[in-house]
Amino acid sequence: MKRVLCAWFGAVLLLAGMAPLTAGAVEPIKIGFGMALTGGLAGNGKAALVAIQIWRDEINAKGGLLGRPVQLIYYDDQTNPALVPGIYTKLLDVDKVDLVISGYGTNLQAPAMPIIMQHGMTFIGLFGLDVNHQFHYDRFFQIQPNGEDPSISSIEGFFQAAMTAKPTPKTVAMVGADAEYPKVALEGARKIVKQLGLKIVYDRSYPPTTVDYTPIIRSIQATNPDIVYVASYPPDSAGMVHAAHEVGLKATVFGGGMIGLQFASLKQQLGEMLNGIICYDMYVPSTTMNFPGINEFLAKYQPVAKEEGADQLGFYLPPFAYAAMQILTQAVETTKGLDQGKIAEYIHATEFDTVVGHVKFAANGEWAKPRVIFVQYRGIKGNDLEQFKKPGTAVIVAPAEYKTGDVEAPYSAIAH
Amino acid sequence: MEVSLDLLLSAVVAGILLGGFYAAVSIGISISFGMLDIVNIAHPAFIILGAYAAYIVNSTFGLDPILTAIIMLPVFYLLGAGVYQVYYAVFERRGDEALRGLAFFFGLLFIIEVGLVLVFGVDYRFVEAPYIGPTFRFGMVDLPLRMLVPFVVSMVLVVLLQLYLSRTFIGRAIMAVSQDRLALQLMSANPGKIKRIAFGISIATASLAGAFLIIIQPVEPSVGRDYIGRVFAITVLGGLGSFPGMVAAALLLGIVESITATFYGPSWSPAVAFGILLLTLAFRPSGIMGR
Numbered sequence: 206m207k208r209v210l211c212a213w214f215g216a217v218l219l220l221a222g223m224a225p226l227t228a229g230a231v232e233p234i235k236i237g238f239g240m241a242l243t244g245g246l247a248g249n250g251k252a253a254l255v256a257i258q259i260w261r262d263e264i265n266a267k268g269g270l271l272g273r274p275v276q277l278i279y280y281d282d283q284t285n286p287a288l289v290p291g292i293y294t295k296l297l298d299v300d301k302v303d304l305v306i307s308g309y310g311t312n313l314q315a316p317a318m319p320i321i322m323q324h325g326m327t328f329i330g331l332f333g334l335d336v337n338h339q340f341h342y343d344r345f346f347q348i349q350p351n352g353e354d355p356s357i358s359s360i361e362g363f364f365q366a367a368m369t370a371k372p373t374p375k376t377v378a379m380v381g382a383d384a385e386y387p388k389v390a391l392e393g394a395r396k397i398v399k400q401l402g403l404k405i406v407y408d409r410s411y412p413p414t415t416v417d418y419t420p421i422i423r424s425i426q427a428t429n430p431d432i433v434y435v436a437s438y439p440p441d442s443a444g445m446v447h448a449a450h451e452v453g454l455k456a457t458v459f460g461g462g463m464i465g466l467q468f469a470s471l472k473q474q475l476g477e478m479l480n481g482i483i484c485y486d487m488y489v490p491s492t493t494m495n496f497p498g499i500n501e502f503l504a505k506y507q508p509v510a511k512e513e514g515a516d517q518l519g520f521y522l523p524p525f526a527y528a529a530m531q532i533l534t535q536a537v538e539t540t541k542g543l544d545q546g547k548i549a550e551y552i553h554a555t556e557f558d559t560v561v562g563h564v565k566f567a568a569n570g571e572w573a574k575p576r577v578i579f580v581q582y583r584g585i586k587g588n589d590l591e592q593f594k595k596p597g598t599a600v601i602v603a604p605a606e607y608k609t610g611d612v613e614a615p616y617s618a619i620a621h
Numbered sequence: 622m623e624v625s626l627d628l629l630l631s632a633v634v635a636g637i638l639l640g641g642f643y644a645a646v647s648i649g650i651s652i653s654f655g656m657l658d659i660v661n662i663a664h665p666a667f668i669i670l671g672a673y674a675a676y677i678v679n680s681t682f683g684l685d686p687i688l689t690a691i692i693m694l695p696v697f698y699l700l701g702a703g704v705y706q707v708y709y710a711v712f713e714r715r716g717d718e719a720l721r722g723l724a725f726f727f728g729l730l731f732i733i734e735v736g737l738v739l740v741f742g743v744d745y746r747f748v749e750a751p752y753i754g755p756t757f758r759f760g761m762v763d764l765p766l767r768m769l770v771p772f773v774v775s776m777v778l779v780v781l782l783q784l785y786l787s788r789t790f791i792g793r794a795i796m797a798v799s800q801d802r803l804a805l806q807l808m809s810a811n812p813g814k815i816k817r818i819a820f821g822i823s824i825a826t827a828s829l830a831g832a833f834l835i836i837i838q839p840v841e842p843s844v845g846r847d848y849i850g851r852v853f854a855i856t857v858l859g860g861l862g863s864f865p866g867m868v869a870a871a872l873l874l875g876i877v878e879s880i881t882a883t884f885y886g887p888s889w890s891p892a893v894a895f896g897i898l899l900l901t902l903a904f905r906p907s908g909i910m911g912r
Contacts (some may be wrong), residue, residue, distance in 0.1 A: 211838045243735060247743030284843070383888050411887030414847045416837060419765060420882040423631050439745060443839050451756045451765040465745075474747035474839055478754070514742010588749065620828045 207216050229431075233268070233276035234543070235246045236261075236533075237302030238409050239292035239317070241309050244284025246466060247477045248411045248439065250309045253331055256523035257306075259505050260530040262614065270537055276508050282308050289316035297324050306529060308564065309522060311385050318342065327536075327549040329529045330570075332522055334389050337570050344549035345570040348529040350487065352575025353567045356393035358460065359485065362579040362603035366483055367432050367458040369602075370566040370614035374431030374457050378407035380421060380445075383438030390436035391464040413438065418448035431457040439465030443475060450478045450621060459616040466582075469517035473509040473590050474609045479582035481619030483612065488561060488579050489599040493607040494578075498560040502527055518593060528559035581612060583619075624884060626764035627761035628714045633876055633881040634762050640875025641772030644868050645830040645854040646848055652823035654853065655861040656799035657816050659708070663726040664852065665845030666733035667824050671697065671831020672746070673737060679748040686748040687774055690832035694825045701824025704729070705817045714848070730845075737842035740786060753836060771833035776868075778829055795819040799862050807829055826902045852906070858898045860911025869909050873897065 238257075241250030254516075261275050269275055278300050280292045289308065296302045297320065305326050307314045311333040318340045320509065321328045330336055330347040334482060335355040337345045352358030367374055377398050381387030387410065398405060406428040411421055424447065425433055433456045435445050442465035449459060460483035465471045467486050472479065488494055490570045516523070533548075540547040556565040567573040580599035592598050600610035613619060646668055653661040673691050675686035686694075712722040754765035786792035794815045797805045802812045834840060853876055859866030877897060878890040885893075901909065 243738050243743065245841070247738065247843070248745060248841060251743045380887075409886045412891050413883065414851070414891070415882070415887060417635060417768060417879070419763070419768075420632050420879045421887050423628060423635075424883045426627070427628055439846065440838050443636065443745075443747075445625065447754075447765075450754065451767070452763060453756075468745065470745040470747065471839060474745075494895065498811050514744050516744060 217465060218265055231269075231273055231480060231594070232477055233274045234271065234304065235276050235278050235297035235300065235302040236304045236539075237278045237293075237300055238295075239282035239289055239304045239308040240279050241284040241313060241315065244282075245343055245438070246284040246293040246310045246313070248470070248516060249332070250282075250284070250512060252510060252519055252521070252523050253309050253526040255509050255513055255515050256502075256506060256519070257530055258524040259502070259509065260527050260534075263593040264530075270534060271541070271543075278302055282313055284310075284313070286312045289313055290320055293320040294319045297326070300531055304533060304537070306533070307333070308488075311336055311389075315339075318345070320407045322591060326547050328553065329533060331526050334386055339537065341569070343553075343570075344545060345577075346532075346549075346552055346566050347571050348525045348532075348564075350525075350561075350564075350572045350576035352577075353569060353571050353573065356389055357396060357569055359574035359577045360390060360393040361397050362542070363430075363461050363485065364394075364401060366579050366581075366603040366612050368401065368614045370457050372457065373433075375404060376406045376428075376430045377403045377432040378425045378430035378456075379405065379409075379434045379436075380407065380425065380430055381410050382413045382578045383410045384413055384438065386438070387436035387462070394434050394461070396435070403432070411441070413441065415441065415444065418444040419452055421445075422448040422452045422454055426454055430454075433459045434461040436458075436462040439468065441443060441473060442466055443471055446475050446478050446482065453617070455615075455617040457615040457617075458483055458612070460579075460581075466611075468473065468588055469519075469593070472518070473588050473594050476584050476588040478621050480585050480621035481582065481613070481616040482621075483579055483581045483602060486599065487522075487580050489578070489580055489596075489601065490594060491596045491599075491601055491609050493601060493609055494562070495525070496560055496562045499524055502560045507522070509547060511535075517590060523528045524561050526562045528557075528564065532557050532564065535578065576604070576607075578607050581610070583610075583613065626699070628759050628883055629880075631763060632879045634764065635768070635883075636766070636876030636879030637872055638772045638875070639766035639879060640868075640872035641775040642768070642833055643855055643871035643875055644852065645771065645775035645826070645833050645872055647852045647859075648681070648779060648782065648864070648865055649823040649826040649830065650856045651859070651864060651867040652795075652819055652826070652850045655856050655863070655867070656795060657819055657861075658799075659705075659816075659820065660723050661726050661823070662723065662849060663729040663733065664823070664827060665848040665875055666730045667697070667700075667827035668831045668834060668848065669840060669842060669845040670733055671735065671828040672835040673741060673831070674748045674828065675832040675835050676840070679750075680746075683749075685750055686832040686836055687750075687770070687829070690829045693828045697828040698821040698825040700821075702817050704824065705820035708820075709813055711819070734842045734845070737822075739859055741842070743841055745841050746835065747839045748832075748835050750836060767836060775830065777834065779864060779868055780824065782826075784864035791815070791818060795822075796862075831851075854895065854898050858901055858908055860908030863908070863910040866908055866910030873909075 307330040314333040327344045332349040381391045442463040536548045565573045653659045678689040712718040757764040859870035881890045881893045
């Protein structure tokens with residue numbers, strides 16, 4: 206009996222000793238990023254994280270990347286740009302990650318760029334507006350489908366759609382938050398408005414801490430504009446929609462670059478008040494956007510997101526975050542290594558098939574062909590979230606390639 | 622922009638309604654900072670906690686958010702009293718409240734925020750109530766019920782608290798502790814107990830303020846940070862420890878913000894509002910109705 210026990214203990218000790226050796230033999234591929242998990246942008250940051258974790262689980266179930274398991278190393282950037290350089294320095298110098306991707310949002314990508322460039326890493330941005338404009342970094346890629354000139358292409362669809370409204374608009378009111386994205390968006394809108402020969406009757410910004418938006422909407426109403434273009438963040442978007450509804454805004458077209466209207470929580474809260482609004486989006490269920498794999502991805506994402514308290518629909522950032530990982534997977538596997546230069550070169554040269562459709566990048570790292578869509582909300586009844594999962598409540602009015610309906614106008618005549 | 626009577630009237634009314642909301646979020650600070658000299662920088666986080674309490678009950682049982690907040694008042698009172706007990710035992714009793722106490726409330730702010738993130742996630746939350754959406758129209762003036770209902774309840778809350786402070790024994794003791802702690806002790810009252818009650822009341826008001834906030838806009842755990850500067854500014858502008866002063870300051874700030882946003886551009890609103898604060902303090906350092 207003693208001999209049997211000794212042999213058993215011996216075997217256990219031997220196996221225990223071998224375990225680190227075995228683990229060492231398949232060193233994981235570490236992918237590092239900062240992500241807004243708290244703070245103002247956390248709603249999307251958390252949703253992106255869920256999508257990336259789905260990708261990690263799938264790739265590990267298939268045997269990993271280059272035969273090595275994938276490990277995600279991420280830190281909460283707290284939606285604070287000041288923390289981003291420190292996070293990426295730690296990821297690259299202390300955690301020694303093999304690949305990096307960005308956090309969510311323009312403000313949290315730009316501060317990482319100098320560190321990323323210093324280390325020569327390939328960097329895929331998860332939704333940012335014109336981040337590479339100042340850096341001209343040839344290993345930067347942006348998964349947001351803005352096109353080569355993001356300041357214009359992410360906005361022009363709205364005005365293209367607006368100009369098809371009857372009666373044809375002649376005047377425009379523009380308003381946006383005093384923050385990075387709305388400023389860039391309003392600048393782009395001014396250029397387009399000038400090209401279209403529209404008269405600007407109101408052009409102002411507001412502090413992001415504004416509580417009541419009714420004075421702003423009343424002030425806009427007093428200028429009697431045909432188009433009201435808004436560039437706002439989620440709480441302001443909700444405030445603007447409430448105010449437009451309460452004041453009874455009279456405009457031919459109302460909407461624009463209102464971040465938040467794409468999210469389940471705001472869709473559910475605003476419900477019928479959304480009817481008639483034209484707003485940018487990235488993906489909505491429709492016959493023209495039925496990309497291979499998108500439904501399977503959303504079927505996996507939605508139950509997890511509900512449990513994690515992230516965006517329950519996941520139409521906005523999650524499919525694109527997942528697509529970014531698909532692109533990285535293909536690039537690493539095809540180049541058979543982690544050479545950052547080769548990976549970047551491959552991404553530049555290749556058109557990818559992803560859950561968000563074909564993706565081909567331009568020289569500046571933006572999508573070669575813009576694909577921001579503009580939807581008009583219609584026929585929304587009550588606050589049931591299920592109605593948004595089917596085609597119909599968000600009709601694509603621009604661009605022509607993905608269009609599923611014409612603009613209905615004026616906004617003020619549509620019941621909301 | 623041309624100043625028309627209807628725009629001016631609408632701007633003033635919108636400012637008054639906004640001021641009512643500001644009064645609700647500032648009333649707790651008016652008690653803790655204005656009367657007790659406790660720099661409770663975590664107060665906005667308690668407001669968010671109130672908003673989430675309203676959200677949970679509203680989304681689960683469909684109960685009105687303001688009614689929920691009223692039901693939750695004792696819970697928030699006990700929470701506040703508990704927090705004060707810790708603050709008193711660890712900092713105030715040892716005379717460490719100035720800087721370490723401030724750090725304590727900063728810590729509390731982040732703990733509440735991260736706690737909410739861990740429990741509820743980071744998605745925006747909202748409530749449903751019959752008064753979110755409809756607007757009363759009286760001639761040239763619109764009264765959105767989403768702003769009107771919080772304004773009315775807020776004013777009722779202020780009046781009730783003012784009556785409590787001026788007409789009851791405990792209320793007078795709270796006023797006394799804010800004026801002369803030693804004299805109160807000489808009257809054989811326990812200042813620690815009185816302050817605990819007062820701090821409990823200040824946190825209880827966060828329950829209602831939170832319900833108002835989530836009625837007005839969608840809420841996520843970090844949104845409270847936006848209000849830190851504003852609530853302290855209102856308390857100082859009104860005069861430390863003065864409820865009528867605080868209400869006057871909240872209404873003034875609301876009206877100024879609204880008129881500036883309507884006629885001169887919304888981005889000027891904070892500059893004009895805080896400019897008024899600086900001017901007031903320059904000519905009347907104790908605030909509008911300061912002690």
